[in-house]
Amino acid sequence: MSEKQISKAVISRLPRYYRYLGELMEDGVERISSNDLSVRMKVTASQIRQDLNNFGGFGQQGYGYNVKYLYTEIAKILGIDRQHNLIIIGAGNLGQAIANYANFEKRGFLIRGMFDVNPRLIGLVVRGIEIRSVDDLEQFVIDNDVQIAALTIPKTKAPEIADRLVKAGIKAIWNFAHTDLNVPEDIVVENVHLSESLMRLSYRVCSMQEEIESKKEEKKGSKPKK
Amino acid sequence: MSEKQISKAVISRLPRYYRYLGELMEDGVERISSNDLSVRMKVTASQIRQDLNNFGGFGQQGYGYNVKYLYTEIAKILGIDRQHNLIIIGAGNLGQAIANYANFEKRGFLIRGMFDVNPRLIGLVVRGIEIRSVDDLEQFVIDNDVQIAALTIPKTKAPEIADRLVKAGIKAIWNFAHTDLNVPEDIVVENVHLSESLMRLSYRVCSMQEEIESKKEEKKGSKPKK
Numbered sequence: 546m547s548e549k550q551i552s553k554a555v556i557s558r559l560p561r562y563y564r565y566l567g568e569l570m571e572d573g574v575e576r577i578s579s580n581d582l583s584v585r586m587k588v589t590a591s592q593i594r595q596d597l598n599n600f601g602g603f604g605q606q607g608y609g610y611n612v613k614y615l616y617t618e619i620a621k622i623l624g625i626d627r628q629h630n631l632i633i634i635g636a637g638n639l640g641q642a643i644a645n646y647a648n649f650e651k652r653g654f655l656i657r658g659m660f661d662v663n664p665r666l667i668g669l670v671v672r673g674i675e676i677r678s679v680d681d682l683e684q685f686v687i688d689n690d691v692q693i694a695a696l697t698i699p700k701t702k703a704p705e706i707a708d709r710l711v712k713a714g715i716k717a718i719w720n721f722a723h724t725d726l727n728v729p730e731d732i733v734v735e736n737v738h739l740s741e742s743l744m745r746l747s748y749r750v751c752s753m754q755e756e757i758e759s760k761k762e763e764k765k766g767s768k769p770k771k
Numbered sequence: 772m773s774e775k776q777i778s779k780a781v782i783s784r785l786p787r788y789y790r791y792l793g794e795l796m797e798d799g800v801e802r803i804s805s806n807d808l809s810v811r812m813k814v815t816a817s818q819i820r821q822d823l824n825n826f827g828g829f830g831q832q833g834y835g836y837n838v839k840y841l842y843t844e845i846a847k848i849l850g851i852d853r854q855h856n857l858i859i860i861g862a863g864n865l866g867q868a869i870a871n872y873a874n875f876e877k878r879g880f881l882i883r884g885m886f887d888v889n890p891r892l893i894g895l896v897v898r899g900i901e902i903r904s905v906d907d908l909e910q911f912v913i914d915n916d917v918q919i920a921a922l923t924i925p926k927t928k929a930p931e932i933a934d935r936l937v938k939a940g941i942k943a944i945w946n947f948a949h950t951d952l953n954v955p956e957d958i959v960v961e962n963v964h965l966s967e968s969l970m971r972l973s974y975r976v977c978s979m980q981e982e983i984e985s986k987k988e989e990k991k992g993s994k995p996k997k
Contacts, residue, residue, distance in 0.1 A: 556974060560967035564949070587951070623970045624977030638868035645864060648949070648966060654973075692976065717976045719969060723790070723874070725813070733979055735972035737965065740874055741786035743945060744849045746961035747880075748782060750918065750943045751850030753959055 551599050551622070558596060559619050561586070566616040578609040625652045630690055631719075634706055635697035636661040636669075636676045639721060643695055644671045657689045679706070686713040693717045700724035777825050777848070784822060785845050787812070792842040804835040851878045856916055857945075860932055861923035862887040862895075862902045865947060869921055870897045883915045905932070912939040919943045926950035 565586055569577060579597070583590035597610065600618055620626045631649070633640045636659045643649070644656055659676045661667060669676045677685065685691065694710050696703055696718055703722035710718065717733035720726055726734050791812055795803060805823070809816035823836065826844055846852045857875070859866045862885045869875070870882055885902045887893060895902045903911065911917065920936050922929055922944055929948035936944065943959035946952055952960050 557971065559974070560964070560970040563970065564964075564967070622974065624973040625970060629973060629976070638864045638871060642864035642868055643965070646965070649969060652966065652970070652973075654969060693972065716979070717972055719972055731979060731983065733972060733975040735968055735975065737963070737968055738786070738790075739869070739872070739963065740878065741790070742961055742963055743875060743880060744786040744789065744851055744878065745783065746919065746943055746945055746959060747850040747855060747878075748785070748848065749959040749961065750855070753942070753957060757957060 555596050555599055556622075559623055562596070563616065563619045563623065563625075566612055566619065569612045570616060574612055576609040577612055582610070620652075625654075628653050628655060629692050630655055630657050631693040631695065632657055632685065632689075632691050633659045633674075633695045633697060634661075634679065634682070634710075635695075635721075636663070636666045636671070637697060640695070640697040641671050643697065644674050647672075654693070657691055658685055660685075682706075682709060683713040686710065686715060691715060693719060695719040695721065696726075697721045781822050781825055782848075785849055788822070789842065789845045789849065789851075792838055792845065795838045796842060800838055802835040803838055808836070851880075854879050854881060855918050856881055856883050857919040857921065858883055858911065858915075858917050859885045859900075859921045859923060860887075860905065860908070860936075861921075861947075862889070862892045862897070863923060866921070866923040867897050869923065870900050873898075880919070883917055884911055886911075908932075908935060909939040912936065912941060917941060919945060921945040921947065922952075923947045 565582065579590040579593045582593050586593070597615065600615075600622070617626070631654050633643055633656060636644075640659060640661075644659055649656065656674050659671060659674050660679045660682055661676055662679050666676050667678050686694075692715065694715050694717075696706060698706060700722045703720070703724050703726060707718055707720075707726045707728055711728050711732055715732070717735065718726060718728065720734055720736045721739070723738055723740060725736070728734060791808065805816040805819045808819050812819070823841065826841075826848070843852070857880050859869055859882060862870075866885060866887075870885055875882065882900050885897060885900050886905045886908055887902055888905050892902045893904050912920075918941065920941050920943070922932060924932060926948045929946070929950055929952060933944060933946075933952045933954055937954050937958055941958070943961065944952060944954065946960055946962045947965070949964055949966060951962070954960060
């Protein structure tokens with residue numbers, strides 16, 4: 546199987562498949578048909594068959610998919626079958642929310658440390674994870690073979706910290722700072738821009754309201770005139 | 772101008788334009804050419820012209836875009852030129868991180884209240900926002916004309932709260948719970964699934980490593996054999 550040929554669109558859907566398959570496993574389901582999965586996930590069965598056929602040989606006609614096998618294979622493709630060392634820069638509410646999310650560890654993301662500039666936070670421990678001074682950042686990254694850094698700091702500080710992380714040998718930045726980072730091409734940046742998400746929500750609310758209004762208007766218009 | 776005809780892809784890029792235009796305004800820039808904006812945003816100038824031409828007449832050949840006008844028009848399209856009342860369900864770290872993000876208010880999202888089941892949190896005030904009991908949820912939504920609810924609660928509690936919100940008349944759910952919500956079609960759900968974002972990052976890190984490895988192999992292979 547060549548993973549290279551899987552389209553970006555399919556890849557972007559894999560985490561959702563992974564989540565549903567995980568829930569099925571928790572429920573003790575061993576096999577599932579594309580039709581049953583389709584009902585659960587609210588996508589068409591043909592979409593599911595197309596997506597999962599990319600991995601070849603998981604499903605058998607009339608027999609369904611082996612849930613555990615598929616779950617394991619998707620984990621391999623997503624690279625969550627191995628361990629990733631992660632640090633969090635910024636120990637405010639958002640940083641602490643991430644530190645408290647134990648599920649990341651189940652998926653192989655081990656939170657090795659948190660960093661902040663605030664002397665009041667430095668030395669505190671969140672769920673076993675010590676908050677350290679950002680002065681110690683580079684040495685910690687090297688000593689602990691850290692690949693991923695979550696940036697939960699204000700956008701004004703983000704570019705400088707990103708530079709330092711890259712120089713220290715980090716492979717990827719999970720960027721919550723509300724700015725785009727300038728990093729070399731071989732550094733992965735995954736952005737989570739919350740205000741952009743909220744704007745998309747706002748757009749969709751407005752569109753929905755317009756649609757509802759125009760349907761009302763249509764209804765009025767279609768009433769007999771007399 | 773018909774907003775209906777703007778493609779989803781363009782809409783999804785608008786928040787990023789809005790952010791850059793906002794920064795330009797802060798820097799006192801009044802006009803900008805598609806070329807200059809292209810350099811800043813790292814997208815092609817032709818993409819920018821195509822995207823912004825959707826709104827018609829903003830740019831003039833050789834004269835550039837009026838930053839403030841474009842900023843205002845995009846705000847209108849995104850529906851952030853008006854006020855949205857928002858509540859946060861779940862006053863843990865993530866809920867508090869959102870409550871503390873003052874920028875949302877600048878974009879018209881007014882956080883009216885926070886809700887939790889934890890008696891230790893109820894009654895506390897975060898940046899002027901009181902944490903209330905979820906028992907008071909429905910009445911509060913009605914009394915305060917709340918349109919948007921951010922759900923920062925565990926996935927097991929999310930479906931029940933979503934149902935209650937819909938019955939109380941909410942228009943949109945900003946869903947941070949790691950599950951898909953079953954709501955009527957006219958309710959907007961914008962999902963922020965952090966672990967799916969982290970899995971996409973993981974996939975990209977693994978692909979990048981494979982690419983780097985295979986380039987190394989190629990180099991080795993291209994060396995003269997003797």
